[in-house]
Amino acid sequence: MASEKVLATFRIDPEKWEQFKNAAGNEGANASSLLLEFVDWYLDGNRLRGKESASPTPDNLDEVIDARIAALLDDRGLTAEAMKERLQESTAYLAHGLNDVVRELREKIEAVEQELGKAKAR
Template sequence: MIQKKLATFRIDADQWDAFQEWARRSGTNASALLVNYIEQCLVSTPSRLSHFPDRMNKNLDKRLDSLEQRLLFLETSLEARIQYLVQQHIATNHHQSLQKDENNQP
């Protein structure tokens, strides 16, 4: 005989009510959904993201995309800034070289 254990946890009352209603509309109940979820977790290998529901994985994907875009923008901005500074340095050295030549002419 399989021994069953009553599990309790704290959740926002409105969220619990909404979850129970969602489960009912899905043709099941909240307890069955949670037991099913736990069973699925136990037959798969844990990973760093396995504790996140799909919705959170999608949010993470969006955040990663956003971070990649920001990184690309920063890289592009940094490259442009470096190029500008190098050109400015070259122009300054060229100007100083021309001034030295003018000062050394008889």
């Protein structure tokens, strides 16, 4: 049964169809294979974003970014609040490690300055 195929047809502007076929050919594919890939991609739960979100402008950039982040978080079963908490935890962890490095560097600088002071005194 899996080998049975249906011929699907749809209407499209002839110039647009030629452009699509040429673009597919330039990528080493053909129009049919790309359309089949799209169908599989779509059936896997992926969705296209609207034209507004696909082409942000300076006026809607913040909304577009927020919408895309929200969609990505939603796809992963996360909320913005949960992600914010994770980021805060990561930042605190990294800041703690950075403070340790800065402390070690200060100690080394002080030791070098002491040695220089002793060398100058000689």
